[in-house]
Structures are given as structure tokens and as C-alpha cells.
Amino acid sequence: MRRYIKILIVLFLISIITFMSACSSNRPASKDKETLEGKIVVLTDRRYEKQLKVAADNFEKFHKNVVIDIDVEDKSTEKISKEYMNNKERPIDVISVEDKSVQNLLYRFPDTFLDVTDDVSYLKDKISTGKFDNLTLKNRVYGLPLSSSPKVMLYRSDILGSLGINLDDIKTWKDYIDLGKKISKDTGKSLMTNIRDENSNLYYILANQLNTSYFDKDGKLNLSSEQWIKALEMVKLLYSEGTVYDLSHKDSIIENIKKDKIISFIADPLYVTDLIQYLPEQKGKWRAMKLxxxxxxxxxxxxxxxxxxxxxxxxxxxxxxxEFVKFAATDNRTQIEMMNSQGAFPVSTDIYNLVEFNKNNDYYNEKIWFLFSSVEKGSQGIKYVSNFQVLDESIKDALSIENLKSKDIKSIMDQLQKELENKTTIK
Incomplete structure (x- = not known):
């Protein structure tokens, strides 16, 4: 028995050493602790404040003579202007920007952001597919990707298990809809909850699954394509068959889970950490699967x-x-901490090999981050253009659930394609 205990202790120590070694070996090249001195201000949206605070605190521990202030603004990118960035009383040094807004800022303020092409060239093969493309204009790179948002299906394994259902057997959306009919008949509940906020449009997720977005790889409007019609027909079917019901905002999901109203929902990594933090009593009840x-x-x-x-x-x-930007995007220890505490999923693929990253998560009883990494590596990058958000609003209105259920989808998309091509120059 003692021999086995010794073996287990040795294996545990090897794991710790491996993790620490990997963390230190991937620490970005940085100036000596004593040579960096001063203060910078990082502007971010409220939803990313804690994530950036983790990076700032860790950087300050490494560079004792540096102070990093996090400046929080709701919808921060909408406030950007040269005057705002260079306010004499509180100039902005670094800004966090969501994927959909990057090209718009580069187009509107072409001489505002630092060209970091030479500084990040060594990372090109270590970052998720397409992430650098979004930060590139005329073959020059203007930032570093910090986190990504792969999607999985989280589901109540205890509820489905009590009904004799193993959701791992569900391979297609048709299987899922058929299961939804059974769930509705047996329990009166909808199988899937959809959180209808700006980051989780069901139709856009399904379009991406079919390797398309509003624009093709050449930046041309792509709304009347076969993929879009197929994606929207599936959305229509999901709602028409009663498989889905909507929540208006992500903040209400915890409350609905507490009331056992939610059986499954499409989730990004943030929801994984939210459940762990706010619903510890539901440990062991949730599992994850690919869509x-x-x-x-x-x-x-x-x-x-x-x-x-x-x-x-x-x-x-x-x-x-x-130095801060490189540190936040590539320091293994910081990335792991941001992931575990804030659901900020790393885009640096080196992190996917760490022991800490691949260990079993007790709450979900599976290697939850490994599953997300598999999704991230297998997904297709999205083509964003400078007026993506402008078009997004017009498209959202046209693709309301009411319209999808009551009108011919091909006609809707053909009309949208025609209107938006005539109305907007795609840049």
C-alpha cells in the first residue's frame, strides 16, 4: 500500500512540475522587472472588467514599478474617438475590443492604433484560426486576440437521465427536435432555452456551423446563400416544434436554472464558470456536449x-x-486564471496542452476545457468587415422569430440581400 501511495505522490509532483514548467516556458519575453516603470490606462466594457483586472494584477506583481488602471465604460467602443483616446487628463493607452468592432475602428480611425505586426509574428502559428485576420488591415496587424467564445450545449443530465435519455446519443438537430417533442409531451417544458442577447443569436450560430456569415471570404454580402436558407429553416423548425423558448437576457438564466426551468442551452465558457460560481448546489447535475x-x-x-x-x-x-498586451494574451498562468475565474477562453493554443487545462472538472465530471478547445480548433473563422454592426441591426430586425415563422425564408433573404447591397457599400 505504501508503495502505491509513493507512486501517486511522485506522479502528482511530476504533474505540478510539468504545469509550472509549461507556465514559465511560455511566459512572454519581457523587460527586467526593474526597467519598466510608469502607469497605463486600459479601457474596457463592463462585462470584461474582471478579466482585464486579472491580467493587470498579475502584470503588476511581475513589474513592481508599473500601475495599470482599468477604466470601465458601458459600450466602450462606441465612445472611441481620437479626442477621447488622447484626453490630456486621462489618456487611454490600451483598449479591449470585441471581434465585431475591430474592423470598424480600424476603418474609422486609421492612424490611431499601434502597428504590432513585427511584435506578434512569432505568435501567428499559436493562435486560433482567423483571430489575427480580424486584427489585420492591409497586411498589417493592430492588436492581439485575448479570448474566444466557442459554443457547446450544456444540459441537465439528471433530468434527462430520470427520463431514460442520454443526450450524448443526440447527433443531429433532427434528433434534438424529436427529443424536444418527447420532453414537451412528458414534462410540458421546452428542451432548449435560448438567451436572445447580442452575443448569442441562434440564427448566426447555426449559420456559422454551416461555415458562413453575413459575408463570404471576399467580404461580399452572402445572405441569399444556400447555407443561410438552411440555417434559418432549422431555426424556424426549432421554434415551430416548440423545442425552444427564449429568455431576453443572460442575467435571467441563473434564476431560471434555480427554478428547474432550463434543461439545456447553448453556452459559451462564461456560462461554465457562472454555474460553478452561482449554483454550487447543482454540482454533478450538468454535462456538456458539442452542438x-x-x-x-x-x-x-x-x-x-x-x-x-x-x-x-x-x-x-x-x-x-x-509588454502588457503581450503578457495578457500569452502568459499561461494568467490565461488559465482568466479562464477558470471569468470564463475567458484562451486563443493561445499552447495553453491547450497544459496539465491544468486538461484536468477533469468536478462540477461537470468531465474535461470541460478540453471539449471547448476541440470546438475552438474545429471551428471556422468569421469574416468581419467595417460596417458589420450596421448591417447586423438591419438583419436582426428582418430575422425576428415572428418573421421566420410566418414568412417564406428565401424571400426574406433575397429581399435583405437586395436592400443591403443597394443601401450599403461593403467595406
Whole structure:
């Protein structure tokens, strides 16, 4: 018995050493602790405040003479202007920007953000597919991707188990809809809850699953394509068959889970950590799986959304800003901490090999982050353009659930394609 205990202790120590070694070996090249001195201001949206605070605190521990202030603004990117960035009383040195807003800022303020092409070239092969493309304009790179948003299906394994159902057997959306009919008949509940906020449009997630978005790879409007029609027909079917019911905002999901109203929902990594933090009593009740495919053997990997960090070219503390951005995006220990505490999923693929990353999660009783990494690696990058958000609002209105259920989908998309092509120059 003692021999086995010794073996277990040795294996545990090896794991710890491996993790620590990996963390230190991937620590970005940085100036000596004593040479960096000064202060920078990081502007971020409220939803990313805690994530950036983790990176700032860890950087300050490494660089004792540096102070990083986190400036929080609701819808922070909408406030951006050269005057705002370079306010004499409180200039902005670094800004966090969601994927959908990057190209718009680069187009509107072409000489505002620092060209970091040479600084990040060594990372090109270590970052998730397409993430650098979104930060690139005329073959120059203007920031670093910080986190991504792969999607999985979280589900109540205890509820489904009591009904004799194993959701792991559900491979296609048709299987899922058929199961939804059974759930509705047996319990009166909808199988899937959809959180209808700006980051989780069901139709956009399903379109991405079919490897399309509003624009094709050449930046041309793509709304009347076969993939879009197929995705929207599936959304229509999900609602028409009563498989889905909507919540208006993510803040209400915890309350509904407490009341046992939610059986499954499409989740990004943030929800994984939210359940652990706010619903510890439901440990062991939740599991995760990849999204159902459109057909047997089809794609089940979807990643929509992400956060980036960009540097104000006019910053008076460019050296500190550059070191912080590299640190936040590539330091293994920081990335693991942001993931476990804030659900900020790393885009640095080196992290996917760490022991800490691949260990079993007791709450879900599975290697939850490994599942997300599989989804992230298998997903297709999204083509964003400068006026993505402008078009997004018009498209949302046209693709309301009421319209999808009552009108011919091909007619809706053909009309949208025509109107938006005539109305807007795609940049």
C-alpha cells in the first residue's frame, strides 16, 4: 500500500512540475522587472472588467514599478474617438475590443492604433484560426486576440437521465427536435432555452456551423446563400416544434436554472464558470456536449465572438502598453486564471496542452476545457468587415422569430440581400 501511495505522490509532483514548467516556458519575453516603470490606462466594457483586472494584477506583481488602471465604460467602443483616446487628463493607452468592432475602428480611425505586426509574428502559428485576420488591415496587424467564445450545449443530465435519455446519443438537430417533442409531451417544458442577447443569436450560430456569415471570404454580402436558407429553416423548425423558448437576457438564466426551468442551452465558457460560481448546489447535475450537426457526421464546432486588445499609437507609455498586451494574451498562468475565474477562453493554443487545462472538472465530471478547445480548433473563422454592426441591426430586425415563422425564408433573404447591397457599400 505504501508503495502505491509513493507512486501517486511522485506522479502528482511530476504533474505540478510539468504545469509550472509549461507556465514559465511560455511566459512572454519581457523587460527586467526593474526597467519598466510608469502607469497605463486600459479601457474596457463592463462585462470584461474582471478579466482585464486579472491580467493587470498579475502584470503588476511581475513589474513592481508599473500601475495599470482599468477604466470601465458601458459600450466602450462606441465612445472611441481620437479626442477621447488622447484626453490630456486621462489618456487611454490600451483598449479591449470585441471581434465585431475591430474592423470598424480600424476603418474609422486609421492612424490611431499601434502597428504590432513585427511584435506578434512569432505568435501567428499559436493562435486560433482567423483571430489575427480580424486584427489585420492591409497586411498589417493592430492588436492581439485575448479570448474566444466557442459554443457547446450544456444540459441537465439528471433530468434527462430520470427520463431514460442520454443526450450524448443526440447527433443531429433532427434528433434534438424529436427529443424536444418527447420532453414537451412528458414534462410540458421546452428542451432548449435560448438567451436572445447580442452575443448569442441562434440564427448566426447555426449559420456559422454551416461555415458562413453575413459575408463570404471576399467580404461580399452572402445572405441569399444556400447555407443561410438552411440555417434559418432549422431555426424556424426549432421554434415551430416548440423545442425552444427564449429568455431576453443572460442575467435571467441563473434564476431560471434555480427554478428547474432550463434543461439545456447553448453556452459559451462564461456560462461554465457562472454555474460553478452561482449554483454550487447543482454540482454533478450538468454535462456538456458539442452542438448537434445538421446531418450525421456533419460539423459540430462553432465559435462566435471574442475579445482583443489594441494599443493607442499616441500612448506616452508605449513600452509598458506593448509588454502588457503581450503578457495578457500569452502568459499561461494568467490565461488559465482568466479562464477558470471569468470564463475567458484562451486563443493561445499552447495553453491547450497544459496539465491544468486538461484536468477533469468536478462540477461537470468531465474535461470541460478540453471539449471547448476541440470546438475552438474545429471551428471556422468569421469574416468581419467595417460596417458589420450596421448591417447586423438591419438583419436582426428582418430575422425576428415572428418573421421566420410566418414568412417564406428565401424571400426574406433575397429581399435583405437586395436592400443591403443597394443601401450599403461593403467595406
Amino acid at each position: 448537434p450537426a445538421f446531418e450525421a457526421g456533419g460539423n459540430r464546432d462553432v465559435s462566435v465572438g471574442g475579445l482583443n486588445i489594441m494599443i493607442n499609437k499616441s500612448s506616452a507609455n508605449l513600452e509598458i502598453a506593448k
